[in-house]
Each structure stands twice: as C-alpha cells, then as structure tokens.
Amino acid sequence: MTSPQGNAMAPVGEDDRESALRRVREAYAEERIAHDEMDERLGRVLAATTHGELAAALDSLPAEEPGSTATISAAGGRITRRGVWQAPRFLKVESAFGRVRLDFSRALVEHPVTDIELNLGTGNAVITVPRDAIVDVRGLATGWKDLRYTPRQPSRRDAPRFRFSGAMGYGKLRIRHAWR
Secondary structure, three states, X not given: OOOOOOOOOOEOOHHHHHHHHHHHHHHHHOOOOOHHHHHHHHHHHHHOOEHHHHHHHOOOXXXXXXXXXXXXXXXXXXXXXXXXXXXXXXXXXXXXXXXXXXXXXXXXXXXXXXXXXXXXXXXXXXXXXXXXXXXXXXXXXXXXXXXXXXXXXXOOOOOOEEEEEEEEOOOOEEEEEOOO
C-alpha cells in the first residue's frame, strides 16, 4: 500500500483497496486461505475506511510480490507478446483500437494462476495459452462478438491456470491452446 506505515487513521484510497482485494484473491488462488476466510476478508477490505482497518483485514497474508502486476496499454496499433517472456501474476491489457496478440506457449509462467484483465474497445485479440492450461473465462464480458474458446482436458493436476476478466467491445476474442 502507498500510505505511510505510521498513519493508521489515514483514509483508504481506491488504489489501496484494489491492491488489498487483489492480495486476498491471490492468497485464495494459491490455496493459502479457505473460501470462507476469503469471503470474510473481502468483506472487511470493502468495509475498511482507514489504513489501520485495511491492515487488520490483511494480517497474516503474504505481501504482494513486486513486479507481479503488469499493464500493457495502447490507444491504437498492435500489442504483441510472444517468444520467451516473463508472465506476471496479474496482467492488465488495455487497447482502444488495434489488435492484441499474447502468446504464453513459451512464456515463463511462474505462478499457479495468471489473472488477465482485458479492457478492449475495437479490434481482435488472439491469446495462446500453454497446451495443458486450464482456462476460466467466466469473468469476461463480450459485447458485439462472441468468445471463441474450446476447452481442453488438462494433462496434469498442476497445470497452469489462466483466469480472464474484463470487457471486450466491438472485436472478437479467440483463446486457443498451443500445439506443443
């Protein structure tokens, strides 16, 4: 959080609240807390008005790793990530116009769950996930075109998980699994 540690009575800002919500969800995704505890902590984070209350709701959770959140944004043009690249724990992709191509088939995916938030206006997006990845698209809203995704049976229990959220405007989204 961005507040000074000594000021527990300072009011909570939206960025701090979002960061706290993300930490609670990440702890649940990594199976560090149970579902009931996650619900209780999320309620406390949403009700917190001061940094002291927010810190109490996050007590005993692991600190958020620096660099675990990345944002890629462009007003127009292309957004492309392919080959060997470091996949963050949380990836936010924003594009008003243009195409998005994200290829995770050779990316270094070090986290058991990768959350991808897409906020796209117009243009198409193609996302390639590893062959055995588990994909969850329940948090994604599509506007004009439907989502094209065919689920695949994971080949191993510890397969990486990709959770999609956000909104697509007037483009289409295709999520596919890598061939190898």
